[in-house]
Amino acid sequence: MLTRFLLMGLDKKAGVLLAVLAVLAVAVPVMALAAPPDSPWHLSTHTVALLGKYLCFALLAVALDLVWGYVGILSLGHAAFFALGGYAMGMYLMRQIGPRGVYGHPVLPDFMVFLNWQELPWYWHGFDQFWFAALMVVAVPGVLAFAFGWFAFRSRVTGVYLSIITQALTFALMLAFFRNDMGFGGNNGLTDFKTILGFDIQAPETRVGLFVATVVALAAGYTLASCVVASKLGKVLVAVRDAESRVRFLGYETERYKLFAWTLSACMAGVAGALYVPQVGIINPSEFSAASSIEAVIWVAVGGRGTLAGAVLGAVLVNFGKSYFTAALPELWLFALGGLFVLVTLFLPKGLLGLAAQVKGRWPSGRAMAAKPAGQKGI
Amino acid sequence: MSAEDTLLYLDGVSVSFDGFRALNSLSLIIEPGEMRAIIGPNGAGKTTMMDVITGKTRPDTGTILFEGGTDLTALREAGIANLGIGRKFQRPTVFEMHTVWDNLELALKAPRRPLKTLTYSATRDDRARIEEILDITGLSPKRDRQAGSLSHGEKQWLEIGMLLAQDPKLLLVDEPVAGMTDAETEQTARLLKDIAGKHSVIVVEHDMAFVRELGVKVTVLHEGSVLAEGSLDAVSANQQVVDVYLGR
Numbered sequence: 041m042l043t044r045f046l047l048m049g050l051d052k053k054a055g056v057l058l059a060v061l062a063v064l065a066v067a068v069p070v071m072a073l074a075a076p077p078d079s080p081w082h083l084s085t086h087t088v089a090l091l092g093k094y095l096c097f098a099l100l101a102v103a104l105d106l107v108w109g110y111v112g113i114l115s116l117g118h119a120a121f122f123a124l125g126g127y128a129m130g131m132y133l134m135r136q137i138g139p140r141g142v143y144g145h146p147v148l149p150d151f152m153v154f155l156n157w158q159e160l161p162w163y164w165h166g167f168d169q170f171w172f173a174a175l176m177v178v179a180v181p182g183v184l185a186f187a188f189g190w191f192a193f194r195s196r197v198t199g200v201y202l203s204i205i206t207q208a209l210t211f212a213l214m215l216a217f218f219r220n221d222m223g224f225g226g227n228n229g230l231t232d233f234k235t236i237l238g239f240d241i242q243a244p245e246t247r248v249g250l251f252v253a254t255v256v257a258l259a260a261g262y263t264l265a266s267c268v269v270a271s272k273l274g275k276v277l278v279a280v281r282d283a284e285s286r287v288r289f290l291g292y293e294t295e296r297y298k299l300f301a302w303t304l305s306a307c308m309a310g311v312a313g314a315l316y317v318p319q320v321g322i323i324n325p326s327e328f329s330a331a332s333s334i335e336a337v338i339w340v341a342v343g344g345r346g347t348l349a350g351a352v353l354g355a356v357l358v359n360f361g362k363s364y365f366t367a368a369l370p371e372l373w374l375f376a377l378g379g380l381f382v383l384v385t386l387f388l389p390k391g392l393l394g395l396a397a398q399v400k401g402r403w404p405s406g407r408a409m410a411a412k413p414a415g416q417k418g419i
Numbered sequence: 420m421s422a423e424d425t426l427l428y429l430d431g432v433s434v435s436f437d438g439f440r441a442l443n444s445l446s447l448i449i450e451p452g453e454m455r456a457i458i459g460p461n462g463a464g465k466t467t468m469m470d471v472i473t474g475k476t477r478p479d480t481g482t483i484l485f486e487g488g489t490d491l492t493a494l495r496e497a498g499i500a501n502l503g504i505g506r507k508f509q510r511p512t513v514f515e516m517h518t519v520w521d522n523l524e525l526a527l528k529a530p531r532r533p534l535k536t537l538t539y540s541a542t543r544d545d546r547a548r549i550e551e552i553l554d555i556t557g558l559s560p561k562r563d564r565q566a567g568s569l570s571h572g573e574k575q576w577l578e579i580g581m582l583l584a585q586d587p588k589l590l591l592v593d594e595p596v597a598g599m600t601d602a603e604t605e606q607t608a609r610l611l612k613d614i615a616g617k618h619s620v621i622v623v624e625h626d627m628a629f630v631r632e633l634g635v636k637v638t639v640l641h642e643g644s645v646l647a648e649g650s651l652d653a654v655s656a657n658q659q660v661v662d663v664y665l666g667r
């Protein structure tokens with residue numbers, strides 16, 4: 041049954057993407073570790089981390105596309121799930137520091153010593169175990185999304201109103217995480233990580249390991265999303281997007297379907313956040329900002345909503361553009377991003393992948409026209 | 420007749436919207452296997468009646484029982500649909516982005532829970548049933564077309580086909596021939612009569628020629644309650660009905 045499920049989901053688009061990811065998973069480690077540093081093929085640790093970051097964003101974009109592109113839930117708060125996964129990982133990394141912190145406290149992270157806390161808050165227990173942290177990476181965003189979705193979908197909140205409350209959700213979390221007494225490091229967040237699973241987090245080998253883990257996570261997340269949308273459940277999701285009340289009259293509890301996709305999406309976003317944190321070396325409340333969520337929406341829109349592969353493409357391209365712009369013309373980046381969103385909305389409603397499909401669709405008919413004898417009108 | 424022997428039993432059902440009584444103590448009984456036409460001027464409460472039966476609107480007062488025992492007022496849309504009440508809307512609503520085949524597959528009687536649909540694959544019986552419905556509705560050549568690209572009449576038939584796939588015990592059909600050509604209207608009447616053998620059907624319609632073609636018992640609604648009931652000839656001869664229709 042699983043094989044059939046997989047076969048159904050893996051179309052040509054998925055094949056291309058998975059092949060590209062497979063190449064990356066081999067080439068990047070080789071170029072980073074085996075190529076000599078002065079070779080033009082060498083990738084610096086910085087570049088590897090940067091690529092890893094793009095792929096984390098790509099996974100977040102796939103998660104967002106699953107709910108926005110296929111169920112029509114425009115989430116303006118998906119960064120919240122990403123950040124929660126990131127915080128869960130960050131807490132594990134903080135516990136890994138152990139007595140090597142600036143204050144040398146055997147258990148308490150530096151910021152708690154600084155705040156004169158005497159003991160570890162209850163919700164920090166267990167995070168010294170990787171398996172527990174890994175579970176929380178999925179469970180915390182998942183449970184929050186389930187609870188949020190349960191109330192929102194039951195109450196039949198849809199459209200703009202739903203978008204606004206997702207935005208409120210992430211904003212509320214940001215305010216909460218900014219507070220020192222929440223116990224998540226306040227506005228400094230969690231940083232100064234030393235090791236992950238015992239490996240030095242700065243070492244090139246660890247960086248490469250994290251990159252490969254990200255590639256695997258993206259491939260798995262993409263495959264899962266792709267299989268879900270290709271299944272009958274996926275067809276129900278699209279039907280909910282296009283005519284929800286009609287789906288109800290067919291006997292489907294649309295709330296359950298939305299809740300399923302929403303929760304799955306939040307879990308995927310959590311994994312993306314967890315892989316992001318060790319690669320950038322910090323997590324702080326600014327990840328919860330409204331802007332991060334909206335940026336994710338732009339990635340999906342640029343790549344092509346409702347295509348999954350487009351989400352990956354959009355996330356990588358826009359973030360590559362961001363890296364370039366913020367180095368070359370930092371003051372212009374936000375204008376460029378805003379302009380990009382306007383242009384895509386106006387001229388590329390289906391994003392870059394939609395454009396590709398359009399060009400491809402036009403090509404054969406163009407050839408057919410050309411093949412007709414001159415002087416004869418088409419049709 | 421007691422409520423137990425009926426398929427659908429409405430008693431004293433009232434609904435108000437901002438003081439406007441859309442349904443005013445409406446009582447109606449549909450027997451198993453019956454086909455009934457509901458007519459009435461605009462604002463008589465025809466669509467609201469469908470809404471309260473299918474759970475879209477909750478009545479203020481009154482009883483609605485299905486198969487004599489199930490209280491429909493306590494259920495939501497999906498629950499009511501799963502009991503075996505299907506509905507066709509006035510404006511054809513099919514899933515435009517899906518193919519004709521997928522539309523039928525979504526409607527086909529099968530477990531409706533997310534995890535069941537996630538692992539669903541059409542059995543041979545399912546495919547045979549969909550083929551059969553494609554034949555009945557004449558949509559077989561267009562099975563792989565996106566439903567959005569169908570003509571108005573074809574969308575109506577597809578929606579009727581979806582109801583067939585759903586295999587409900589009771590079918591509510593709202594103005595099935597609105598905006599159809601004469602040939603399409605005839606074809607639709609034939610389709611509905613086909614269905615009527617195995618299912619109970621309530622048809623709301625303005626088109627008198629169509630109602631005559633169906634040749635079934637007619638209920639006339641006016642201002643949210645039943646004005647007259649009987650054969651089309653009988654109600655047409657009813658002075659009150661004539662007054663209502665002529666707006667006197």
